[in-house]
Amino acid sequence: MLxxxxxxxxxxxxxxxxxxxxxxxxxxPEEGIENLGHSNILSLEQIARFIRVAAQHGIRKVRLTxxxxxxxxxxxxxIQMISQIHExxxxxxxxxxxxxxxxAEALKAAGLTRVNFSxxxxxxxxxxxxxxxxxxxxxxxxxxxxxxxxxxxxxxxMVVMRGINEQEILDFVQLAYDRPLHxxxxxxxxxxxxxxxxxxxxxxxxxxKDIIDTSxxxxxxxxxxxxxxxxxxxxKNGKGTIGFISPMSHYFCAECNRIRLxxxxxxxxxxxxxxxxxxxxxxxxxxxxxxxxxxFKQAIFEKPQRHHLSEGWGMDNKRKMYQIGG
Ligand code: SAM
Ligand code: SF4
Numbered sequence: 001m002l003x004x005x006x007x008x009x010x011x012x013x014x015x016x017x018x019x020x021x022x023x024x025x026x027x028x029p030e031e032g033i034e035n036l037g038h039s040n041i042l043s044l045e046q047i048a049r050f051i052r053v054a055a056q057h058g059i060r061k062v063r064l065t066x067x068x069x070x071x072x073x074x075x076x077x078x079i080q081m082i083s084q085i086h087e088x089x090x091x092x093x094x095x096x097x098x099x100x101x102x103x104a105e106a107l108k109a110a111g112l113t114r115v116n117f118s119x120x121x122x123x124x125x126x127x128x129x130x131x132x133x134x135x136x137x138x139x140x141x142x143x144x145x146x147x148x149x150x151x152x153x154x155x156x157x158m159v160v161m162r163g164i165n166e167q168e169i170l171d172f173v174q175l176a177y178d179r180p181l182h183x184x185x186x187x188x189x190x191x192x193x194x195x196x197x198x199x200x201x202x203x204x205x206x207x208x209k210d211i212i213d214t215s216x217x218x219x220x221x222x223x224x225x226x227x228x229x230x231x232x233x234x235x236k237n238g239k240g241t242i243g244f245i246s247p248m249s250h251y252f253c254a255e256c257n258r259i260r261l262x263x264x265x266x267x268x269x270x271x272x273x274x275x276x277x278x279x280x281x282x283x284x285x286x287x288x289x290x291x292x293x294x295x296f297k298q299a300i301f302e303k304p305q306r307h308h309l310s311e312g313w314g315m316d317n318k319r320k321m322y323q324i325g326g
Contacts, residue, residue, distance in 0.1 A: 001058040003269075003303045010060045011258040014047060016075065018263050020068040022096050023132040024120075026159065027192045030132060041263045044074060046283050048081040050261065053292040055087035059259075063092045067263065070099040076110045083111025094118065094157070097142035098134050104145045115146050116155040121165050122172065130164065147180065155182040155243075160208055161201045169211050176240030177216065184230050184243035191272065205231075205244035218242060229255060259299055267295065269303030277302070 001009050023030050042050075051062060062082055069075055082091050090113050097117040100107075107115075119139055121127040127136040146154045158165070158172050169185070176183040185208045190197045212218060217236035230243035253270075260268040265283075266276040277299045282291035 001297070001300050003300045004305075007254070007256060007303075008058070009257055009259055009300050009303070010058050011063070012051065012054055012059045012061070012261060013063045013065055013258055014051075014261045015066050015263045016047065016064050016069050016078065017041065017067040017072040019071050020066065020096070021071055021098055022068065022134050024096075025130055025132065025193060026161070026188065026196045029193060036264055042261075042265045042279075042283075044078045044081065046265070047078060047261070048085075049283070049288075050279060050292055050296075051082055051088065052085055053289055054259075054296050055085050057293060057296055060087060061090040061092070062088055063094060065094040068096055068099070069093055070095055070103060076103065076106045079107060079110035079112050090114070092116065095142075096131070096134070097139040099138075100142035101138065101145050104142070104149055104151075108149055108151055112151065114153055114155075115151050116157055117143055117146070118157045118159075119143075120159050120161075122168055122175070126165060126168070143181070153182050154180075155184060157184050157186055157245075159186045159188055160203045161188050162203045163201060166203055166208075166211075169208055170215055173212050173216055173235065173242060176242055177235050177238035179239055181240040182232075182243060183240065184245055186245045187248040189247055202248060204249040205246040206249065209244060212242065253305065256303075259296075259303065267299040269299055273304050275302060275304070 003009055018033060018036055020028060020032075022028075023032065051059065064075070064078070066072070072078070079091055082088055091111055092114045093107070093112060094116045095118070097119070100115070100117075117139060119127075120130050122136070124136050127134070127139075143154060143156065156172070156175070158168075160166055160169065172183045172185075175181060185205060187205060188197065188202050209218070216238070218233035219236060221232045221234040221241055229247075230245050233242045233244075235242060256270075260271065261279075262268065262276070265279040267279060268276050277295050279292060279295055282288060282295055285291045
C-alpha cells in the first residue's frame with residue numbers, strides 16, 4: 001500500500017513485549033517497568049491475525065522486537081504462525097542476544113530468517129555499565145551461533161555515545177573486518193530513558209565515519225538485505241560490512257517503509273510521533289477482519305511525512321522505546 005507521500009509500506013515492526021532482561025541506561029530505568037499485565041498485551045493469536053490482515057494489504061516483512069522479544073513466552077510458536085502466512089517473505093528479530101544461544105536452532109526451524117543483535121560494547125566492564133545486567137560472553141556466543149547456523153545476514157547494532165563507547169568504534173569495525181558481520185553505527189536518539197540522553201553524548205554518523213576513515217578504507221557498498229535506512233559500505237579486504245543509521249543528522253523519512261505495532265495493540269506510523277491507533281476493540285468486533293483492515297489503512301494514511309525530532313518530538317513521548325519497539 002502507498003501512503004499519502006507515495007511511500008510503499010511493506011514492513012511491520014512488532015513489539016511483542018515491553019519487558020526486558022537487561023536495563024540499558026538509555027532505554028530502561030534500573031528498577032524495571034510496570035508490567036502491562038497479561039490481559040493488556042496482544043495474544044500470539046491476535047498478533048498473527050493482525051499480520052494476516054496486514055499481509056493482505058501489502059506487508060511483506062515482519063520484525064519482532066520489544067522490550068526483549070526472547071523473553072516473550074512461546075515466541076518460537078509466534079514465528080511458526082507468521083511463517084505460515086504466504087505473503088510474508090522475511091521474518092527478522094532485534095534482540096540483545098542474551099537468551100539466544102539455546103533457542104537459536106528452534107527459532108530458525110520455526111522460520112526466523114535473520115537477526116540483529118544490539119551490542120554497544122566489546123569490553124566486559126563497559127557492557128556491564130551500559131546494560132546494568134547480563135554477560136557479554138552470552139551475546140558473543142549468540143553472534144557466533146547465528147553465524148554458525150546461517151541466519152544471514154547477521155547484523156550488530158551499536159548506539160554510539162560520546163564519552164561512553166566512542167573509543168570502541170574501531171574495535172567494532174575490526175570485528176566486521178574479521179568476520180562476515182554487518183556492523184551498523186546508530187545515532188543516539190532522544191527517546192527512552194531521557195535523563196541519560198545528553199546533547200554532548202550525541203555523535204553524528206559523519207563524525208563516526210571520520211574516525212573509521214583514519215584506519216580503514218570504506219567502499220560504498222551494495223545494500224545489505226533488510227538495511228532500510230542504513231548507508232552501507234564494504235571494508236577493503238574485510239569480510240563484513242559497515243552501515244550508518246542517522247535519524248538525527250539526516251532525514252531518511254522519505255524512504256520509510258514501516259509501520260509499528262506495540263505490545264498492547266496500538267499501531268504507530270512513526271517511532272517519534274505520539275499518534276496511535278488502538279486495535280484492541282477490533283479484535284472482539286464481529287466483523288473483526290474488516291475492522292482491522294480499516295484501522296491498518298487508517299494508520300498508513302495518517303503516517304506523518306517526517307519526524308520532527310529537532311522540534312522536540314520524542315522528548316514528550318509518553319511511550320518509551322521498549323514499548324514502541326526499537
Ligand atoms: N531488546 C532488544 C534489543 O535491545 O535489541 C530489542 C528492543 S531495543 C528497544 C531495540 C533497539 O533500540 C536496540 O538496538 C537499542 O540499542 C535501540 N535503542 C534504544 N534506545 C535508543 C536510543 N535512545 N537511541 C538509539 N537507539 C536506541
Ligand atoms: Fe532491553 Fe533492548 Fe532496552 Fe536494552 S535496549 S533495555 S536490551 S529493550
